Amino acid sequence: MGQFAGLLLDSIVSGVLVGGFYAAMAVGISIAFGMLGISNIAHPALILLGSFIAYVLNSQFGWDPILVGVLATVPFYFLGTLLYSAYEIAFERRGTQLIRGLAFFFGLLFITEVGLQLVFGVDYRLVETPYIGPSYNIGPVSLPVRMLIPFLASVLLLIGLQVFFMRTFTGRAIMAVAQDKFALQLMGAAPVRVKRIAFGLSTATAAMAGAFLIILQPVEPSMGRDYIGRIFAICVLGGIGSLPGTFVAAVIVGVAESITATFYGPSWSPAIAFGFLLIALVVRPAGLFGRA
Amino acid sequence: MSNGRFILFACLVGVALVAASMFVTNEYYVFAAYFVLQYVVLATAWNILGGYVGYVNFGTTAFLAIGLYSAAALNKWLDLPIPALIPIAGVLCGAVGLVMGYLTIRLRGVYFTIATLALSVVVQTFITNWDYVGGSRGLYVMRPSEVPVFGSYVAYLFFLMTVLAVAAVVTARAIERSTFGFGLAAIRDDETAAAASGVPVLRLKLVAAAISGGLMGMAGAPLPFYLTYVEPTSSFSLAYTVNSVAMPLVGGTTSWIGPVIGAVLLGTMQQAMTVLISSSVNLLVVGLLLVIFVIAAPNGILGLIRSKGGKKPDPETNPLAAMLVTEKRSSQ
Numbered sequence: 001m002g003q004f005a006g007l008l009l010d011s012i013v014s015g016v017l018v019g020g021f022y023a024a025m026a027v028g029i030s031i032a033f034g035m036l037g038i039s040n041i042a043h044p045a046l047i048l049l050g051s052f053i054a055y056v057l058n059s060q061f062g063w064d065p066i067l068v069g070v071l072a073t074v075p076f077y078f079l080g081t082l083l084y085s086a087y088e089i090a091f092e093r094r095g096t097q098l099i100r101g102l103a104f105f106f107g108l109l110f111i112t113e114v115g116l117q118l119v120f121g122v123d124y125r126l127v128e129t130p131y132i133g134p135s136y137n138i139g140p141v142s143l144p145v146r147m148l149i150p151f152l153a154s155v156l157l158l159i160g161l162q163v164f165f166m167r168t169f170t171g172r173a174i175m176a177v178a179q180d181k182f183a184l185q186l187m188g189a190a191p192v193r194v195k196r197i198a199f200g201l202s203t204a205t206a207a208m209a210g211a212f213l214i215i216l217q218p219v220e221p222s223m224g225r226d227y228i229g230r231i232f233a234i235c236v237l238g239g240i241g242s243l244p245g246t247f248v249a250a251v252i253v254g255v256a257e258s259i260t261a262t263f264y265g266p267s268w269s270p271a272i273a274f275g276f277l278l279i280a281l282v283v284r285p286a287g288l289f290g291r292a
Numbered sequence: 293m294s295n296g297r298f299i300l301f302a303c304l305v306g307v308a309l310v311a312a313s314m315f316v317t318n319e320y321y322v323f324a325a326y327f328v329l330q331y332v333v334l335a336t337a338w339n340i341l342g343g344y345v346g347y348v349n350f351g352t353t354a355f356l357a358i359g360l361y362s363a364a365a366l367n368k369w370l371d372l373p374i375p376a377l378i379p380i381a382g383v384l385c386g387a388v389g390l391v392m393g394y395l396t397i398r399l400r401g402v403y404f405t406i407a408t409l410a411l412s413v414v415v416q417t418f419i420t421n422w423d424y425v426g427g428s429r430g431l432y433v434m435r436p437s438e439v440p441v442f443g444s445y446v447a448y449l450f451f452l453m454t455v456l457a458v459a460a461v462v463t464a465r466a467i468e469r470s471t472f473g474f475g476l477a478a479i480r481d482d483e484t485a486a487a488a489s490g491v492p493v494l495r496l497k498l499v500a501a502a503i504s505g506g507l508m509g510m511a512g513a514p515l516p517f518y519l520t521y522v523e524p525t526s527s528f529s530l531a532y533t534v535n536s537v538a539m540p541l542v543g544g545t546t547s548w549i550g551p552v553i554g555a556v557l558l559g560t561m562q563q564a565m566t567v568l569i570s571s572s573v574n575l576l577v578v579g580l581l582l583v584i585f586v587i588a589a590p591n592g593i594l595g596l597i598r599s600k601g602g603k604k605p606d607p608e609t610n611p612l613a614a615m616l617v618t619e620k621r622s623s624q
Contacts (some may be wrong), residue, residue: 034476037403041350041409076295090587101585102348104403106580110534113578229410236403267421274407274414281396281403 002014006070006140011262012255017147019254021216024154025209025227026234027161031202032233034241035178036195038087042105043206043229044224050076050210051125051219052116058127065127066153069211073204080203081110085195096267116221125217132215155247157208159199162243169273174198178241226270233277252276295469298541299462306458313450315372326518328559329453330511333496334532335539335551335613336460340467342537345500346480347401349543351392351408352536355385355417355505357527364433364522365425374452374514381513382506387519389505393498416528430523445517452514460507464548467503476500508536531575535559544594553593 011210025047043201047290053072087201091101135144165171173194181191213219238245253276255287310331313322334352341347359381366372366380388411396407420428435445442448467473475496478486487493516522533557542552558578565574589596 017573041406098401099342099346099348099545100541100590102350102402103537103586104583106350106534106537107586109580110530110579111576111583113530114572114579118572118576174565204368212539213624219501225409226413229406229413232406232410234560236589265421268417277407277410278395 006221007262008259009139010141011258013143014147014255015255016251016259017143018216018258019149019251020151020154020247021209021212021250022230022234023250024157024205024212025248026152026231026246027158027243028202028205028209029231029235029278030238030241030243030246031161031174031205034235035174037101037178038084038107038199038200040199040202041102041228042108042112044227045109045201045204046079046206047210047213047227048111048116048219048221048224050207051150051208051214052120052221053207054211054214055120055125055127055149055219058129059125060104062128064067064129065211065215066149067193068142069208071151072207072211076207077200077204080200083203084199087199088192088195109216112222113224120219120221121221124220127214129215133289146215150216153208153212157205158243161205163280165243170194171199204271223235229270229277230273233280234271237276237280295462298465302458302462304455310451310510311453313447319444319446320575322446323498323518324560324563326446326450326453327563328556329450330515331535331539331555331559332457332552332567333453333460333511334508334536335555336457336464336548337504337511337534339423339540339545339548339551340507341500341504341552342468343540344473344476344480345497345499347497348405348531348537349395349408349501349504350405350537352410352533353528354408354412355388355413355508356512356515356532357412357419357511358385358388359509360507360522360527361419361422361425361513363513364516367433367516368424368431369611374517376448378456378510378513382510385509386502386506388509390498390502390507393501397497397501399493412528412533416488419527420524426523428524430521431516431523433519435517437519449514449518453511456507456510456514460511461536461548463507463575464551467500468548472496472499527538531578533584534575534578535562538548538583538585540592542585544579544592546591547594550592550594557593568617 025044028043028047032038032043040088050069050072054068056135057068059062064089087101093106129146131149133145135142138142165175168218169257173187173189174197176187176189176195177191177198184191184194199218230253233251234246237252238247238249251272260272261269261276309325313325316322334356336351338349341349357596362381362384363374363377366377372380392407392411393404395403396404419425425431439445439448444452472513475486478491479490479493479496483493539558540551540552541554542558543552545548547568560599562574565577592596
C-alpha cells in the first residue's frame with residue numbers, strides 16, 4: 001500500500017473515531033434543539049463543565065473519568081430540569097424565546113466559561129487513566145485507545161437513547177411533543193413535563209460528553225465555543241431530531257476534518273464544520289435524515 | 293424632533309465630548325471613553341438587526357475582527373490613513389453581513405444566529421493562518437506620536453470614534469422613523485403578515501443585516517491603532533459579542549436610546565471594574581446582568597421606565613405589548 005493510501009486510511013479511521021465522539025456531544029443539541037425547539041447554545045459550555053468535574057474527581061481521588069461521567073448525569077439531569085423550568089417560565093410562557101431565550105443561553109454559556117476560568121485558570125487540564133497512552137496498530141492504521149473508548153461509549157449512549165425514544169412511553173411522548181404539542185395534550189401527557197424530562201436528558205448527555213472530551217484531549221475553559229458551530233452543523237446536517245442522522249453526520253464531519261488536518265494542517269479544520277453548516281442550510285435545511 | 297434637528301443635536305453632543313476630551317489631562321480617561329463609545333457603535337449596530345428586526349447576531353466579534361484586520365492589513369500594504377480605512381472596513385463587513393444574511397436568514401432566525409456564532413470561529417481560523425497580518429504571532433501597528441490639530445494620537449482616535457458613534461446613533465434613529473424601519477418592525481411583529489401585506493421581507497432583512505454588519509466593521513477599523521498590537525486570541529474575544537448583545541437588552545431594544553443607555557452604563561461599569569477588581573470578574577458580571585435582565589426585565593431599562601411612568605402596557609396602543617402578544621400567538 002502506498003504511503004498516501006496509508007495516510008488516507010489512517011485519517012479516515014481516526015475521523016470515524018472522533019466523529020463518534022462528536023455524536024455524543026451533538027446528541028444533547030439534537031434533543032434540545034431538534035425535538036424541543038430550544039436553541040441551547042450553552043450546551044458546549046455544560047460539556048466543558050462535565051470535563052472539569054471529571055478532572056477534579058480524577059486528580060483528587062483517582063476516579064475513572066467515564067465512571068464520573070456516568071455518575072454526573074444525575075446532577076446534570078436535575079440541572080437541566082431546573083434550567084428548563086426557568087426557561088419555560090421566563091420565555092416560553094411569555095413567547096419571547098426567540099430573542100431573549102437565545103440571549104439567556106448565551107449569557108449562561110458566558111457565565112459558565114468565565115466561571116470555569118476564574119476557578120481553574122486558562123491552563124490545559126488532563127486526566128490520568130491507564131488507557132490514555134496505549135494504541136493498537138493494524139497496518140498503517142493506528143487505533144489509540146483514548147479515542148477508541150470515547151467512540152464505543154458514545155455509540156452505546158446513542159443506542160441507549162434511541163431505544164429509550166422508540167420503546168418507552170416517556171421517550172415516545174418526547175418524540176410526540178416535537179411533532180404536535182396539542183395532540184399530545186389530548187393523549188393525556190403534559191407537554192411541559194415531557195419537555196422538562198427531555199431537556200434534563202439532553203443536559204445529562206453533556207456530563208458524559210464532557211468526560212469523553214477530557215479523555216480525548218486536554219481541556220481549557222473557552223474550548224466549548226469552538227464546538228458550537230461543529231455541533232449545530234452536525235445536528236442540521238443529520239436532520240433535526242434524528243439520532244441515527246446525528247451519528248452519520250457526526251462521522252462525516254469527523255472524517256472531513258481529519259482528512260483536512262492530515263493533508264492541509266490542523267489549523268484549517270475548524271472551518272470545515274462551518275462549511276458543512278452553510279451548505280446544509282442552503283442546499284437541504286431538512287438534513288440528510290430529516291423530513292423535508 | 294425631526295431628523296435634521298436630531299442630527300444637529302447629536303453633532304453638538306459629539307463636539308462637546310471631543311472638546312471635553314481636550315481638557316482632560318489624564319489620557320487614561322480618554323482611552324476609557326473611547327472604549328465606551330466603541331460599544332455605543334457596536335450595541336447600536338447590533339440593535340438594528342437584533343432589536344428592530346428580531347434576528348439575533350452572535351457574530352459581533354467576527355465583524356469587528358474583519359474590520360480590524362482589514363484595516364491593519366491595508367495600513368501595512370498601502371499605508372492608508374484611518375479615515376480611508378473606516379469606509380473600506382464598513383463596505384467589507386456590510387458585504388459579509390449581506391452574504392451571511394442571504395445564506396441563512398431566509399430560514400428560521402435561529403439558523404442565522406448559529407451561523408453568526410460559527411462565523412467567528414471560521415474568521416479566526418483564517419486570520420490565524422494568514423501570515424501577512426502575523427498569524428497567531430500577531431502584528432504591531434505603528435502610529436505617529438503626533439497628529440496635527442489634535443495633538444496626541446489618542447485624542448485623534450477619540451475624535452474618530454465620536455464621529456462614528458454619532459453617525460451610528462443618527463442612522464439608527466433615522467431607520468426607526470422611516471418606512472424602512474416600519475417595515476422592519478412589521479417583520480419583527482409577524483413575518484408572515486408583513487409579507488402578506490406587501491413588505492419586501494427578504495430585501496429589508498438583508499439591508500438591515502448589511503447596515504448592522506457594516507457599522508460593526510467600521511467600529512473595528514480604528515481598533516488596531518488604539519491597541520497598537522493585534523493578535524487573534526484577544527481580537528476574537530467573546531467579550532465583544534456578549535457586550536454588544538447585553539447592552540441593547542439591558543438598555544431596551546425598541547428605541548435607539550436603549551443601546552446607548554446600555555453601552556454607557558455597562559461600558560463605564562466595566563472600565564471601573566477592570567481597574568478596581570479584575571477583567572474576568574467584570575465579564576462575569578456582564579453575563580449575569582444579561583441573564584437577569586432577559587428574565588426579570590425583558591424590555592430593559594427603557595421598559596422599566598415606561599412601566600413605572602404609565603399604566604400596564606396595552607397591546608392596542610403599545611407596539612411593544614402588541615409584539616409580545618403576537619410573538620406568543622405565533623409560538624403556539
